[in-house]
Amino acid sequence: MRAHQSCSCGVAVDHVVARRRTADGETLQLWHSGDVSGRFGYPPGLKRAQGRVALEARRRAWIVVELYDWAELAALVASHEAEVRVEQARVAG
Numbered sequence: 001m002r003a004h005q006s007c008s009c010g011v012a013v014d015h016v017v018a019r020r021r022t023a024d025g026e027t028l029q030l031w032h033s034g035d036v037s038g039r040f041g042y043p044p045g046l047k048r049a050q051g052r053v054a055l056e057a058r059r060r061a062w063i064v065v066e067l068y069d070w071a072e073l074a075a076l077v078a079s080h081e082a083e084v085r086v087e088q089a090r091v092a093g
């Protein structure tokens with residue numbers, strides 16, 4: 001496990017803070033770091049979130065994740081990553 005110091009609950013190691021199911025019934029876990037995984041690994045095409053864009057995209061995807069199948073999650077996250085990058089570019093002018 002990787003040590004963290006950012007969680008408001010005080011637990012200092014990686015831990016799951018919420019679970020949801022995809023439309024096709026797979027369990028997803030929201031980690032306190034903001035990462036999203038299945039119980040036994042990442043959905044196809046996804047890996048551990050690295051950086052602010054990746055985490056923001058997962059935060060947005062988490063809101064609607066129950067509407068998508070397991071196999072669609074990588075595309076869902078990728079679309080949110082693209083959205084975040086567009087917004088960043090707009091803010092940067």
Ligand SMILES: [Zn+2]
Nearest residue numbers: 007009011032
């Ligand atoms: Zn926590």
